[in-house]
Amino acid sequence: xxxxxxxxxxxxxxxxxxxxxxxxxxxxxxxxxxxxxxxxxxxxxxxxxxxxxxxxxxxxxxxxxxxxxxxxxxxxxxxxxxxxxxxxxxxxxxxxxxxxxxxxxxxxxxxxxxxxxxxxxxxxxxxxxxxxxxxxxxxxxxxxxxxxxxxxxxxxxxxxxxxxxxxxxxxxxxxxxxxxxxxxxxxxxxxxxxxxxxxxxxxxxxxxxxxxxxxxxxxxxxxxxxxxxxxxxxxxx
Amino acid sequence: xxxxxxxxxxxxxxxxxxxxxxxxxxxxxxxxxxxxxxxxxxxxxxxxxxxxxxxxxxxxxxxxxxxxxxxxxxxxxxxxxxxxxxxxxxxxxxxxxxxxxxxxxxxxxxxxxxxxxxxxxxxxxxxxxxxxxxxxxxxxxxxxxxxxxxxxxxxxxxxxxxxxxxxxxxxxxxxxxxxxxxxxxxxxxxxxxxxxxxxxxxxxx
Numbered sequence: 001x002x003x004x005x006x007x008x009x010x011x012x013x014x015x016x017x018x019x020x021x022x023x024x025x026x027x028x029x030x031x032x033x034x035x036x037x038x039x040x041x042x043x044x045x046x047x048x049x050x051x052x053x054x055x056x057x058x059x060x061x062x063x064x065x066x067x068x069x070x071x072x073x074x075x076x077x078x079x080x081x082x083x084x085x086x087x088x089x090x091x092x093x094x095x096x097x098x099x100x101x102x103x104x105x106x107x108x109x110x111x112x113x114x115x116x117x118x119x120x121x122x123x124x125x126x127x128x129x130x131x132x133x134x135x136x137x138x139x140x141x142x143x144x145x146x147x148x149x150x151x152x153x154x155x156x157x158x159x160x161x162x163x164x165x166x167x168x169x170x171x172x173x174x175x176x177x178x179x180x181x182x183x184x185x186x187x188x189x190x191x192x193x194x195x196x197x198x199x200x201x202x203x204x205x206x207x208x209x210x211x212x213x214x215x216x217x218x219x220x221x222x223x224x225x226x227x228x229x230x231x232x233x234x235x236x237x
Numbered sequence: 238x239x240x241x242x243x244x245x246x247x248x249x250x251x252x253x254x255x256x257x258x259x260x261x262x263x264x265x266x267x268x269x270x271x272x273x274x275x276x277x278x279x280x281x282x283x284x285x286x287x288x289x290x291x292x293x294x295x296x297x298x299x300x301x302x303x304x305x306x307x308x309x310x311x312x313x314x315x316x317x318x319x320x321x322x323x324x325x326x327x328x329x330x331x332x333x334x335x336x337x338x339x340x341x342x343x344x345x346x347x348x349x350x351x352x353x354x355x356x357x358x359x360x361x362x363x364x365x366x367x368x369x370x371x372x373x374x375x376x377x378x379x380x381x382x383x384x385x386x387x388x389x390x391x392x393x394x395x396x397x398x399x400x401x402x403x404x405x406x407x408x409x410x411x412x413x414x415x416x417x418x419x420x421x422x423x424x425x426x427x428x429x430x431x432x433x434x435x436x437x438x439x440x441x442x
Contacts, residue, residue, distance in 0.1 A: 052293060054315050056332055057341065063332035065341025068315055070288050081288050087315040088350060089284040089420035212314045
């Protein structure tokens with residue numbers, strides 16, 4: 001009876017993951033382009049940071065507008081604070097998650113709670129390691145190192161180390177439907193120089209983020225963030 | 238000869254009368270601004286808010302031509318241009334190396350805000366019924382605008398405009414959103430009534 005239930009669960013899990021990319025164990029792939037990675041690719045922040053980006057909004061590939069985004073992250077506390085403002089300095093949106101969501105200011109069209117929740121979730125997806133456990137670790141068919149996380153909300157997050165210090169983070173619903181794809185390109189100091197977020201939601205859109213400034217925040221003890229990043233670079237191709 | 242001089246004196250007195258008789262507060266500012274045909278300036282904008290450790294600085298330039306043409310251009314960090322004239326306001330942003338029209342929907346609201354600043358730059362400080370205005374004389378003239386409408390009050394607490402008393406040139410605009418959030422725009426190289434090519438208000442590049 002127990003084995004039947006296990007079989008049923010396994011089939012259900014496989015069915016639910018039907019659209020997720022297939023992950024091969026690194027050790028069984030002699031053609032792998034790099035040695036088995038001891039740790040998962042992790043472009044995520046380890047220490048508190050403040051980042052300012054220009055955010056260009058695109059729908060169907062066409063630019064719709066651009067805003068300035070400010071993000072403050074304290075990884076250990078899972079604290080996220082963010083603001084969106086126009087070039088003219090008008091604050092359109094300001095919120096923080098501590099981790100509970102608190103909306104400080106929200107002007108139309110940014111005044112729905114769904115927008116605030118999705119925005120905080122997107123920021124966490126970009127900058128913070130997924131909450132949950134690594135379900136599978138290995139390589140993709142093209143030899144790229146990948147770790148698949150299963151989050152506490154039963155979603156899947158794939159983190160892939162790409163060529164030339166690029167990373168790709170993809171979030172899938174429990175059903176396997178892709179919801180977000182994020183491409184990170186390493187700049188002079190960190191992985192957040194160029195961020196491209198593609199969303200498959202009620203309507204599809206993409207955000208192109210270009211870093212304006214980034215600085216460590218000193219209100220919490222500093223860790224050697226750069227050192228950790230250097231270690232992780234060895235897991236790229 | 239004396240009669241001619243007397244007539245000339247009366248004529249000049251008549252022309253100058255509004256400025257002399259109403260030489261206080263906003264009337265004087267309006268009077269002084271009546272001759273402003275064009276204004277152009279550079280500006281540095283400093284945005285302060287709790288989430289920022291230090292102000293976010295933007296650079297730009299500004300052009301105005303009477304009666305209603307203006308160009309607000311941010312050169313960095315976010316390259317954007319707002320062009321307004323004959324009641325039409327359009328905003329352009331840099332995308333993929335070229336300027337494209339912003340279709341995000343906030344252009345109209347931004348046109349109102351920038352149009353208001355343009356009014357101040359050309360000496361019209363008390364013409365918006367949405368604000369209660371007050372004037373304080375000091376080394377510079379400080380004009381305070383406080384929103385009277387509740388919906389505006391949620392966005393902006395007050396606006397302070399500093400005007401150089403001697404030249405009546407706007408020196409800075411401070412938009413206070415709340416106790417932690419403010420935008421200060423400092424103008425420099427202000428030039429008045431200098432010819433501006435019409436293309437400035439039409440061409441994005």
